Amino acid sequence: MELWILFGVFAVLLLIGVPIAFCLGAASFAAVAYMGLPPLVVFQRLNSGMSVFSLLAIPFFIYAGDLMVRGGIARRIVAFAGSLVGHIRGGLGQVNIAASTLFGGISGSAVAEAAAVGGLMIPQMKARGYGVDYAVNVTSMAALIALLLPPSHNMIIYSISAGGKISIADLFTAGILPGLLLALALMTTAYFVARRRGYPTEAFPGLVAVAHLAAVAVPGLLLIAIIFGGVRSGVFTATESSCIAVLYALLVTVLVYREMTWRDFVHATLGAVRTTATVLLIIGTAAAFSWLMAYLKVPASLVAWMNAISDDPLVIILLLNVLMLLLGTFMDMGPMIIITTPIFLPVAQAYGIDPVHFGVIMVLNLGIGLNTPPVGIVQFVTCAVARISVWEAMRSIWPFYFAGLLVLGLVTYVPAISLWLPGVFR
Amino acid sequence: MQDGPGKGVMARVARVLSAVSTVALWAAGAGLVLMTAVVAWQVYGRYVLNRSPSWTEPGAVMLMSWFILLGAAAGVRENNHLGFDVLVYLLPRGAKGVLRTISDLVVLAFGAGMVWYGGQLAALTWGSTLPSLGISGAFDYLPVVVGGVLIALFALERIALRLGGAPVDQELDEAPAAGEREEAAGAAQARG
Numbered sequence: 001m002e003l004w005i006l007f008g009v010f011a012v013l014l015l016i017g018v019p020i021a022f023c024l025g026a027a028s029f030a031a032v033a034y035m036g037l038p039p040l041v042v043f044q045r046l047n048s049g050m051s052v053f054s055l056l057a058i059p060f061f062i063y064a065g066d067l068m069v070r071g072g073i074a075r076r077i078v079a080f081a082g083s084l085v086g087h088i089r090g091g092l093g094q095v096n097i098a099a100s101t102l103f104g105g106i107s108g109s110a111v112a113e114a115a116a117v118g119g120l121m122i123p124q125m126k127a128r129g130y131g132v133d134y135a136v137n138v139t140s141m142a143a144l145i146a147l148l149l150p151p152s153h154n155m156i157i158y159s160i161s162a163g164g165k166i167s168i169a170d171l172f173t174a175g176i177l178p179g180l181l182l183a184l185a186l187m188t189t190a191y192f193v194a195r196r197r198g199y200p201t202e203a204f205p206g207l208v209a210v211a212h213l214a215a216v217a218v219p220g221l222l223l224i225a226i227i228f229g230g231v232r233s234g235v236f237t238a239t240e241s242s243c244i245a246v247l248y249a250l251l252v253t254v255l256v257y258r259e260m261t262w263r264d265f266v267h268a269t270l271g272a273v274r275t276t277a278t279v280l281l282i283i284g285t286a287a288a289f290s291w292l293m294a295y296l297k298v299p300a301s302l303v304a305w306m307n308a309i310s311d312d313p314l315v316i317i318l319l320l321n322v323l324m325l326l327l328g329t330f331m332d333m334g335p336m337i338i339i340t341t342p343i344f345l346p347v348a349q350a351y352g353i354d355p356v357h358f359g360v361i362m363v364l365n366l367g368i369g370l371n372t373p374p375v376g377i378v379q380f381v382t383c384a385v386a387r388i389s390v391w392e393a394m395r396s397i398w399p400f401y402f403a404g405l406l407v408l409g410l411v412t413y414v415p416a417i418s419l420w421l422p423g424v425f426r
Numbered sequence: 427m428q429d430g431p432g433k434g435v436m437a438r439v440a441r442v443l444s445a446v447s448t449v450a451l452w453a454a455g456a457g458l459v460l461m462t463a464v465v466a467w468q469v470y471g472r473y474v475l476n477r478s479p480s481w482t483e484p485g486a487v488m489l490m491s492w493f494i495l496l497g498a499a500a501g502v503r504e505n506n507h508l509g510f511d512v513l514v515y516l517l518p519r520g521a522k523g524v525l526r527t528i529s530d531l532v533v534l535a536f537g538a539g540m541v542w543y544g545g546q547l548a549a550l551t552w553g554s555t556l557p558s559l560g561i562s563g564a565f566d567y568l569p570v571v572v573g574g575v576l577i578a579l580f581a582l583e584r585i586a587l588r589l590g591g592a593p594v595d596q597e598l599d600e601a602p603a604a605g606e607r608e609e610a611a612g613a614a615q616a617r618g
Contacts (some may be wrong), residue, residue, distance in 0.1 A: 013532060044547060319581050
């Protein structure tokens with residue numbers, strides 16, 4: 001009965017449009033009141049859930065991404081990517097994906113990336129005669145690469161939700177090959193769709209131009225080495241690296257590119273406040289919610305229930321994937337990771353799945369959910385940038401969904417794709 | 427602007443609350459910049475001064491609490507909290523208003539709960555001292571209380587405005603892919 005109250009109140013409030021942060025808080029409050037526990041506990045959990053040092057990485061990485069977009073780092077990376085892959089069939093689509101891969105290596109937020117790369121590429125693609133639906137689908141799916149490549153703040157959320165015992169450096173490293181695999185799969189898909197539709201290629205600008213554009217983009221791209229090298233070698237923690245990313249982005253945009261005005265700075269700062277404060281409040285109320293789930297032994301019941309279905313890990317992980325894909329269509333990624341990690345991770349571990357591997361599966365799986373209606377924030381943002389409706393984009397997204405699901409399948413059933421690289425570094 | 431004293435008062439209240447919300451937002455922005463400085467100081471301290479200051483982690487975490495709760499409160503007034511709006515879009519206008527009012531009531535109630543229970547927690551921890559910051563443990567819960575006050579106030583304002591017939595939900599009633607709100611794209615960051 002307690003569980004029905006907890007999940008029932010949450011579902012009803014969510015459906016009538018109450019913001020997620022308050023759905024989670026109010027449902028926890030209702031369950032606690034029903035169970036006769038002191039309501040203080042909800043607010044104590046809310047406060048302790050928000051007071052975690054590693055959470056600082058979320059506002060910092062988003063802030064750094066905002067600064068990079070406003071200060072011209074993103075634009076130079078797109079130009080560099082253009083010179084590299086523009087001459088492949090479906091040229092600007094390939095550029096879009098390559099730019100997302102490079103920018104994803106320094107930003108980590110799929111929405112920031114869809115807005116930044118989409119804002120630059122979609123108008124160009126329209127002008128060159130590409131279908132808007134193609135432009136949107138390439139952008140929104142390529143944005144998911146950012147989730148897997150370090151620095152991914154979603155990996156940090158996963159590590160925190162798992163009790164902070166999983167190494168963030170390992171998670172960062174584990175995401176690299178799956179991220180590159182996703183890039184490859186999307187470029188291949190973009191190639192075939194472009195060939196069928198007869199889209200053009202861009203002229204290769206020559207090695208001199210490539211070298212020049214690369215040199216211009218290097219100050220931004222160096223951040224990849226700084227973050228990854230710093231975290232991997234233990235010079236600084238993941239949280240500290242996010243702070244370094246902010247300082248470095250400021251340094252490059254103010255001193256090197258000299259594009260950051262005071263106005264841009266204020267916009268980037270307030271923008272980061274607007275977007276991260278609400279997400280972090282969700283993390284706080286979700287902490288109360290997931291504490292109650294643990295108190296009510298939800299994970300243990302789920303393991304028992306799964307045991308009754310099958311004892312084959314391959315079947316269980318398939319079930320978990322399907323469940324996450326379904327849930328992911330209805331909810332945003334951050335809250336989903338916080339709520340489902342404490343439930344699903346014990347199940348996965350009970351069947352011998354490595355927690356780092358499971359983290360990569362979860363981030364990719366829920367990432368695909370960012371591109372599925374009814375709640376698909378990356379898709380919504382990309383459609384808003386391109387000024388088309390979600391339904392127009394949906395009509396031709398299927399080959400790209402297929403590529404994403406194929407990569408998800410490979411990552412799920414070939415653990416080495418995730419676990420080989422962290423093993424090399426260890 | 428001349429339809430009775432009630433609207434005049436409401437307009438004045440709205441102006442004050444708008445100023446409060448802007449102050450909260452800017453304070454949260456200042457908090458973000460300060461957090462950056464504090465964590466940078468921690469790295470600097472470790473490598474350049476060769477000793478790690480012990481106050482930086484709890485200090486940055488406390489700044490983050492203020493940042494979250496002030497920013498989230500401003501988010502209630504600016505209406506940029508994440509939610510599942512699909513069902514609400516499909517309903518007729520009257521039903522929309524009812525659901526939005528219920529939603530604001532939930533927010534109001536939770537804000538009031540933050541004030542009440544956050545206050546109790548602060549009272550309980552008043553006598554304790556936070557190690558390494560050297561201040562009362564009650565400071566831990568102060569952001570929850572202040573954030574709760576603002577969240578409740580802003581939710582109440584929305585309810586009052588809607589009852590008075592003001593178009594508080596106008597932006598929300600446009601389709602999600604209307605494509606005219608570039609700020610929405612900006613405001614949507616961090617969700618992925």
